[in-house]
Amino acid sequence: MTFLRVIGFSVVLLGFYALFAQTLPQVEPDLSDPVEVSTDGLDMEGMIALGESLFTGKGTCTLCHNGMGRAPDTLEMDLAATFPSRLADPKYTGVSAGKTGPEAIEDYIRESMQHPSAYVVAGFGKKGSNDTESPMPTVDKAPIELSPVEMNAVIAFLQDRAGLDPTVPLPSADEAPVAEEPATEGMVEAPVTDALAAIDKYNCAACHNLKDSGADLGPELGGIANRMTRAQVMEAILDPNATIAKGFSAGLMPEDFSDEMHTSELLLIVDYLLALPEPAPQEETDEEEPLATTALEVIDKFGCAGCHDLDGSEADVGPRLQGVGQRMTREELKSAITNPNATIAKGFEPDMMPDDFGETIADSEMPLLLDYLMNLPE
Amino acid sequence: MRFSTLFAIMAALTALIAPDLLLAATEEVAQVLEGAPKPSRMDYPVIAGISARTLAWIMAQMHLFLAAFVLAVPLFAIATEFMSVVTGDDRFDNMAREFMKITMAAYSLTALVGGGLLLVLLVFYPQLMGYLIKVFRGQMLIYAALFGMESVTLYIYFYSWDALRRGNRKYYHMSIGLLLNTIGLTLMFVANAWTSFMMSPAGIDPSGAITGTVWEATRNPLWNPLNLHRFLANIAYGGAIVGGYSAYMFLAEKDPVKKAHYDWMGYTSNFIAIVGFIPLPFAGYWLMAEIYAYSQQMGITAMGGILAWLFIIQAVLIGTIMLAANYYLWSGLMRTDRGAQYAKYVKYIAVVIVGGFLVWVTPHTLILSTAEIQNLGGTHHKILGPLGIMPAKNTAVNLMLVFTFMSFQMFYRSSRVPVVAWAGAANMVVIALYVVGITNIAGAGIYGYITPTVYKVGASVPQVVSTLTIIIGSVIIDVFMLRGAISEKVHWGRMTERSQYALFVLPVAFTWLMGLMGYIRSSLRTNWHIYTIMKDNSVDAYIPTVGDAGNVITAVTLLFMAVMVFVFWLSRLGQTKQKGTEAAS
Numbered sequence A: 001m002t003f004l005r006v007i008g009f010s011v012v013l014l015g016f017y018a019l020f021a022q023t024l025p026q027v028e029p030d031l032s033d034p035v036e037v038s039t040d041g042l043d044m045e046g047m048i049a050l051g052e053s054l055f056t057g058k059g060t061c062t063l064c065h066n067g068m069g070r071a072p073d074t075l076e077m078d079l080a081a082t083f084p085s086r087l088a089d090p091k092y093t094g095v096s097a098g099k100t101g102p103e104a105i106e107d108y109i110r111e112s113m114q115h116p117s118a119y120v121v122a123g124f125g126k127k128g129s130n131d132t133e134s135p136m137p138t139v140d141k142a143p144i145e146l147s148p149v150e151m152n153a154v155i156a157f158l159q160d161r162a163g164l165d166p167t168v169p170l171p172s173a174d175e176a177p178v179a180e181e182p183a184t185e186g187m188v189e190a191p192v193t194d195a196l197a198a199i200d201k202y203n204c205a206a207c208h209n210l211k212d213s214g215a216d217l218g219p220e221l222g223g224i225a226n227r228m229t230r231a232q233v234m235e236a237i238l239d240p241n242a243t244i245a246k247g248f249s250a251g252l253m254p255e256d257f258s259d260e261m262h263t264s265e266l267l268l269i270v271d272y273l274l275a276l277p278e279p280a281p282q283e284e285t286d287e288e289e290p291l292a293t294t295a296l297e298v299i300d301k302f303g304c305a306g307c308h309d310l311d312g313s314e315a316d317v318g319p320r321l322q323g324v325g326q327r328m329t330r331e332e333l334k335s336a337i338t339n340p341n342a343t344i345a346k347g348f349e350p351d352m353m354p355d356d357f358g359e360t361i362a363d364s365e366m367p368l369l370l371d372y373l374m375n376l377p378e
Numbered sequence B: 001m002r003f004s005t006l007f008a009i010m011a012a013l014t015a016l017i018a019p020d021l022l023l024a025a026t027e028e029v030a031q032v033l034e035g036a037p038k039p040s041r042m043d044y045p046v047i048a049g050i051s052a053r054t055l056a057w058i059m060a061q062m063h064l065f066l067a068a069f070v071l072a073v074p075l076f077a078i079a080t081e082f083m084s085v086v087t088g089d090d091r092f093d094n095m096a097r098e099f100m101k102i103t104m105a106a107y108s109l110t111a112l113v114g115g116g117l118l119l120v121l122l123v124f125y126p127q128l129m130g131y132l133i134k135v136f137r138g139q140m141l142i143y144a145a146l147f148g149m150e151s152v153t154l155y156i157y158f159y160s161w162d163a164l165r166r167g168n169r170k171y172y173h174m175s176i177g178l179l180l181n182t183i184g185l186t187l188m189f190v191a192n193a194w195t196s197f198m199m200s201p202a203g204i205d206p207s208g209a210i211t212g213t214v215w216e217a218t219r220n221p222l223w224n225p226l227n228l229h230r231f232l233a234n235i236a237y238g239g240a241i242v243g244g245y246s247a248y249m250f251l252a253e254k255d256p257v258k259k260a261h262y263d264w265m266g267y268t269s270n271f272i273a274i275v276g277f278i279p280l281p282f283a284g285y286w287l288m289a290e291i292y293a294y295s296q297q298m299g300i301t302a303m304g305g306i307l308a309w310l311f312i313i314q315a316v317l318i319g320t321i322m323l324a325a326n327y328y329l330w331s332g333l334m335r336t337d338r339g340a341q342y343a344k345y346v347k348y349i350a351v352v353i354v355g356g357f358l359v360w361v362t363p364h365t366l367i368l369s370t371a372e373i374q375n376l377g378g379t380h381h382k383i384l385g386p387l388g389i390m391p392a393k394n395t396a397v398n399l400m401l402v403f404t405f406m407s408f409q410m411f412y413r414s415s416r417v418p419v420v421a422w423a424g425a426a427n428m429v430v431i432a433l434y435v436v437g438i439t440n441i442a443g444a445g446i447y448g449y450i451t452p453t454v455y456k457v458g459a460s461v462p463q464v465v466s467t468l469t470i471i472i473g474s475v476i477i478d479v480f481m482l483r484g485a486i487s488e489k490v491h492w493g494r495m496t497e498r499s500q501y502a503l504f505v506l507p508v509a510f511t512w513l514m515g516l517m518g519y520i521r522s523s524l525r526t527n528w529h530i531y532t533i534m535k536d537n538s539v540d541a542y543i544p545t546v547g548d549a550g551n552v553i554t555a556v557t558l559l560f561m562a563v564m565v566f567v568f569w570l571s572r573l574g575q576t577k578q579k580g581t582e583a584a585s
Helices: A002-023 A044-056 A079-088 A102-114 A148-161 A195-201 A230-238 A263-274 A295-302 A330-338 A365-374 B003-017 B026-032 B052-087 B090-124 B126-136 B139-159 B168-199 B214-218 B223-252 B256-277 B280-294 B296-303 B310-335 B339-343 B346-360 B370-376 B390-414 B423-449 B453-458 B460-481 B497-523 B546-575
Strands: A036-038 A178-180 B528-530
Touching (some): A002 B497, A230 A263, A295 A365, B052 B090, B052 B223, B126 B139, B126 B214, B139 B168, B168 B214, B256 B310, B280 B296, B390 B423
Antiparallel strands (some): A036 A178
């Protein structure tokens, strides 16, 4: 009898564990055979697109190169300024050390993929290596195994993001190498990585006045941050018929974005929309500077790099801001911008920085600036 | 047996793991082998529609469960035997013998399932096994030889128990036990070398050609972290299984004397399980740190990728274990007449244990659907999200360990009245230890929130130090303070049946937990037999969903528990005498 009771007790307990495992989200494996894509006849636009999907897919780059501090956030940083500053860094002694130009940057990117320890960004080295050894795997070796053409595609993508014309060769017809379609954990199509591309992909501007389309089938989205919360904007995209804006019809906006859209794309679009300025009356547009929609625009607009060494400006009137996120909290940084004379960094003079940024930097611009500065690597 | 003789034996065993330390015959082999095989899907035998992976998974897991138990029990059997020599209390000696009796019944099953596992691997994965045999060469034969030696010493150790029980002969017996444990641990270390080699290969070049010695392949980056983790886990696991045996026997027995014996055995087993369990999170932390150091991708796959949800199940299992172990300890307060004095604190300890469990089970970084993001209003929950990060979890686990120790301490003190004059002052020191330690744990946890990541990890060190200081400091003070104390009677056997089921939760939850962690560890290799060296091109080269894995783990655990309860039943049957035949025996 004891035998049966104890077995029965075990069965109930194990049943609970098995049931609990069933209630968690089930990440289904992708069992389809890898699809091979011919790169024969690929033009440079195609190479850039292939590089982007490799960056987020097979290359597994975004596993670490994201905003979580594992590696520099390549997709968010200002690559146009970063690449030249890396090549000029005295710590860098690799193949492109001291050189300039897009070819040198191509060599630098390739070297960083094949020999990641050639240059380790401060703060991102292996523990105990004093930033001399990179934790990054070599991308042309297992388990990633990018082919030379695939590495060229990634280089083309990064050069394009840096505002350069890609210098990598196109795959020749006789080599005609093939690339595996990147794995995207079961999703049909790799996510795009910037907001405007996401808006193109889901055709938002066809109905909304985005990218100067002038469309008015859907409501005006400029200044939406003043009318809706972040959660409400998300809801309006994923469940558009839940609430219909006055003067517009239900049923016009697709309801399947929650299935179609990648999470990262949704976040990009929401961030972009929340940063959109109010549509200013026509007569005022000539007088007022428009609201900045990216961190770099904010930095340009308010001239931050004139005093601070921001990605290669080498200005030293104000303190260096690289790695500021590790020295200050977000609130402290905001306070240093809006009330700069409250605390003066050692070695710097008071009253050098304008003290009206609290009023002149718009509510939609401040988070962009803070996000950017908080994530600046050392 | 002299120490020098024992040392020589241990040195010989160490050399046996890596024969080429003595025989330098590696160059010839390296020339023969060009690289790791690259099997295509057609190279994997398909036999009668059997799922090769599921079969190998079940056999490997069953073998691991049995082997972990069989290797762990002699470790604490010899410790208990040593206790009997030190204290002169025969109860320890009898209990150690009974521990071994259960092991004997499980030993042949371990060998049987191990042989089955080998057969399955050779039949379904011939190329992988062929390659591993080439890498580890003679070590596999030595493993078989060690297994033979383990069998011989195990039988001698158990059957010579009564013949070598008193006087100097007891030391001979304990020497045999020491030899048995040395061989057993060596066996485990050798098997761990093969497993860890598949995760972090060494002694070969990127194509898989053998360039190093067997010792280099053995001493791969994850070997030692895995050795330590499995060593501690085996002790906790073995303690839990023997606790399950004691609970089973307690429930089945009607005789109050025997009930008292099994109650005491259950208490001791629970103690062993918790002692093995307390350092386990720290060994796990080291293993994961080494995995990150070896391959950041592998570490992220485990902690922030598709396997991240599994750590929520792990938290539920560990929470169950902590709650059950504590409930059993609180029930034990009724064994002493002064226990009621301490019972009033139980509700506070329960709040901490349940609270700690809830914090531990709170997720942080997970793969979310867009609809889930929408519901949350972001990628992390606004209020509960902060509880999902490491400072909160480290604080929770340290407090759970401290308060579990407090449950032990309450029972220990409930049967002893100190007679030393400085008892009051000593109590104040103990209270101060708890207050300062807990404040430090909480303070370091809060500090973890306001400091950059690099210091966040560092903040866990003072927490661990605080936990260990409380435990070690309290034990030292109690030992001296309660020396010569007035002992009050402990009514062994005065326990509820419900408490025994709580004790039985431990082996069930531990077994499922071991199955889960094995699944995670194997999944880290993703679609590689040998990570980055030999690709798995079989139809099963993917990570199964957590639900599918849960079904397999549940089935294996159920099978194992059925086998173990059958072993317990057999053990009880062996003690049962037919009426009227007592004199004949």
